[in-house]
Amino acid sequence: MMTEELFREDAALLTCEATVTGQGEGGVTLDRTVCYPLGGGQAGDTGWLVAGEQRWRVTDTRKSKETPGAIVHLVEGDPPAVGLVVRVEVDAARRQAHRRFHTATHLLCALLPYPVDGCSITDTYARLDFHTDEPFDKHAIEVGLARLVAEAHPVRHRWISEEELDANPGLVRSMSVQPPRGLGRVRVLEVEGVDLQPCGGTHVSNTAEIGALVVTKIEKKSAKTRRVVLGFAQSSGA
Template structure:
């Protein structure tokens, strides 16, 4: 009998508010710790991976410093342990509680939603992005100049308008029928699953996105444009930061 393929159930895709879950260890290898289910978001789509901790009922735990899609085990996620972590007690079948760094996730969600607001204000294709706990940036394929104050004011307006933010799934055929939904030139929606996850900010933005977000634009809070750079003749980089740097996660 052929063994069932190893996969990780990605709980964060349908509920980004989950901060922890119980899980079973499937494998421990050079890439990290593979679980049967997780709340940890892996690096992808420009968004940094989650950090946090895996903990057993007897108190033993492992600090997780990053999360990545496993390159050698398709369909699984590798939870990357701290370099000095003791993994000797982790074996396939071990039950653990997977708990993410809530402050880091909240920062990612705020910034990621803010980049969608920025996309609504700058109607040009995106050819690069990065979303971390300390800043976010989008590279727009355009030649026209952009103004920091105008964009900061525009983001503040959309935040204050408190637009609901939600995700839903559409078929690949629906996406093919609406190619304008894809704004990114550098990251294309994954194919082959038959469906594509889209992020909708009611009345503001709709595009494919697999990242984590806040539930309402009001939850983005005070975000400002800290820098605009001309990276090339056809690239304008916009960098976002929190207006309350003292509260920024470390």
């Protein structure tokens, strides 16, 4: 059974009721969820499943390897029984960090117009690898990010057909992660007036919500790869 992905339409939704549809792969599958599974460079959500006085810690969320379209919630201890109705609760602080960092990477793409050759979004840092041999200016990037955050650009998603994507191949910036095919439509993320590209991740609704950012590291990973690592200004990043 496929899992209804509530997080695709509302990244601010942190809880829902769901029914356990299966056990295996280290956890349980649900008929619906607010938990984002590892993918597209973004880490999976953690949180809890709750039924009455029982609580199961969700240590990670992954796409099922056995059932296409299902999402596995990895849990500590004996998993809840199939058929049990549970309340799904996302770790709110972790989700918000993912939302802020993921939208920040879209701002970085707007400032550095090069193909992306790698991505990692966690709750402590965000990293993008760009396919270029051009040097990067740390101060200039930080100033550009601060400007885009302060300008408070609305952030929204919409769906386009696969045919529309094929007609606009320039929308795809990533060399390593391609939009999923076969569903007939593709989710795109728009930072108004700044960036537009396919993305299935969770995001803030306005760039002002990102807050102050710092570039914690710029590395030359190869002759044609430059890595930029972002952190929040109040933390040291990674």
